[in-house]
Amino acid sequence: MSNYSMHILVCGGTGCKSANSDKIIENLEKHLAAQNMTDQVQILKTGCFGFCEKGPIVKILPDNTFYVQVQPEDAQELIEEHIVKGRKVERLLYEDPETNKRISDSQKMDFYKKQIRIALRNCGVIDPDNLDEYIARDGYQAIGKVLTSMTPKEVIEVIKASGLRGRGGGGFPTGLKWQFASQYQNDVKYVVCNADEGDPGAFMDRSILEGDPHSVVEAMTICGYAIGASNGRVYIRAEYPLAIKRLQKAIDDAREYGLLGNDILGSGFNFDIKLTYGAGAFVCGEETSLIHSMEGERGEPTTKPPFPAESGFWGKPTNVNNVETFANVPVIILKGSDWFTKIGTEKSKGTKVFALAGAINNVGLIEVPMGTTLREVIYDIGGGIKGGKKFKAVQTGGPSGGCLTEKDLDTPIDFDNLLAKGSMMGSGGMIVMSEDDCMVAMAKFYLEFSVEESCGKCTPCRVGTRRLLEILELITSGKGKMEHIDELKRLCRVIKDTALCGLGQAAPNPVLSTLEAFEDEYIAHIVDKRCPAGQCKDLLKYYILPDKCIGCTACTRVCPTQAITGERKKPHVIDVEKCIKCGACIEKCRFGAIVKK
Amino acid sequence: MAELKNEQFNELEQFIDSMSSTKGELIRVLHKAQEIFGYLPKEVQKFVAKKLHVSTAKVFGVVSFYSFFTMTPRGEHNIAICLGTACYVRGAEKVLDAFKRELNINTGETTKDGKFSITGVRCVGACGLAPVVMVGEKVYGRVTPDMVKDILEEYKD
Structure with missing residues (x-):
């Protein structure tokens, strides 16, 4: 790595990939070669930067320049201007919506200022397909420390003392879970990683697996050592092909380096990981359902006890944690529980990753310390409500959670506060709704x-x-x-x-x-048969305002049921009987002449 | 409708025979079967049941439980419309309605010529591009109802 004087990082997460980031890389490589600079500048495909709203993202090191909404055609200019001449391409820099100033350093952007990245520490920083890069960022040092200088009991004590709680939604103390699993003796035990992210609008686990798969591999190995298990399984959604590919590569590479398999790092400890594919069932996020699904059955839950710690996968003691929980583990081992407990609130330590989506300006993946308020997340990081609309509510915890309103905006986010407000942390989906949402x-x-x-x-x-x-x-x-x-x-x-x-x-x-x-x-x-937000189709009627309609006939052409009639250059009318309320006319009208009420 | 070919069954049989143990592998086998046949009709389910020595009822139970498995053939171009919350809030339902109207089929159905089918999917995780539509592997972001015609046009003939 050290031979290169500059690095170009291009986001290879699903969002940016969908927006053609592969083509950007291809073009960057082409123009770099044309300048004969391939031995000085390295182009890396990284995991998600989190700022999906402005994707595709390209970041240039060492000067930390953050380019947004880059198109494949921009590659030539980036290479010729920035790389060759050292001049920043102003028009591709992020524009602060308030000051209209271009900002080149991501650390100075409101979106990143309040974030602390622990679980996402390597996402958007390293090439997820390259084990050496993970190692260069202290990767696999935690497993080294654990295997050479700690007893399983000590590992569990550190995790317990850190106060880490399950990030999948339940918030159960992770250390305690490991302790239970360690207490049941059996010749075969399992460590399971729950990567069946089914909550609609949540994509944090996928981003971690795509951006930093080794952190999960390392953490599962640490867990295996702590509870005395040598079998690891990752239950992963079949709908996440990219995450599957990267995780599988990480496992294969780790095995080749002797970081998985028999006698890891010469310690005598054996551990290996296999993938099991889910098939699309939300209930499989529940651990007993997940285990049945892994056994090839319908993913139906069973009553607890017995808990999986006693009788889980094939009736063996099993410890199930989610992806984000695991991603925290190596850092806690290396930096210690004292460091971790300094972040967060009294009963919820550390950070939480949220997938910010909905009627908000900055859609993306963020990681904030527990105790950050909803207002900070929505207005400072999220950049406020889209289109200058009024904030109405935010749904946390997905279909299992509840909505929080204006009066909850200053509540510090943690497991217990959200529960007390009738919602829950859930896996971290955060959907923002505006006055337009019913x-x-x-x-x-x-x-x-x-x-x-x-x-x-x-x-x-x-x-x-x-x-x-x-x-x-x-x-x-x-x-x-x-x-x-x-x-x-x-x-x-x-x-x-x-x-x-x-x-x-x-x-x-x-x-x-x-x-x-x-x-x-x-x-x-x-009572009024009225939808105040104007969203419920059956309660709406579409009208044309005669004084605004200029009779351009644009609406008649898009109307699928020919419900709009009228002469050219004269106001049109909508036949409410024929109208199917599809809204196509409203989107087409450039004069704001069509209203629904 | 595509015919089920002998070589497809042979491929599936080879896959099953190559497993050291079939215990607990039903879902994995079904994933493979759907990859080979494109869907999981009755004949394939019966075949899997026989090969794994389990009842057809059990196979059907699993196939019908998981949304990833389908018992009807998809169109040549499957249009998957993300109905996750982020896309919903940004108008995915209107996009879905537009596709249904253009193709004159419902969610889960295939056009008579076998060209298009529509499925609703849960969050593909590209919420930054909401609302999102996938045609085959290709992702379309920030889709509006009036883009629908143009998208379909790309796949005609």
């Missing part, structure tokens, strides 16, 4: 998800969530009655109390939390 429709959206993903084993979840959805459908289509609100509340409580697993118990959360904060919106749908 909360009843949102609750319905999540219920549709829960109904579809309910495994069907227990009645409260299988039937109860469907009944909830049916009531919500009545309300959003204008057939709701006031009794429905009480019925929703009652049914939610019953499901919460009686469902078998976490999925069912949490499924009513989106309904309960929106009912609590936005009951008036429910009432508007029921």
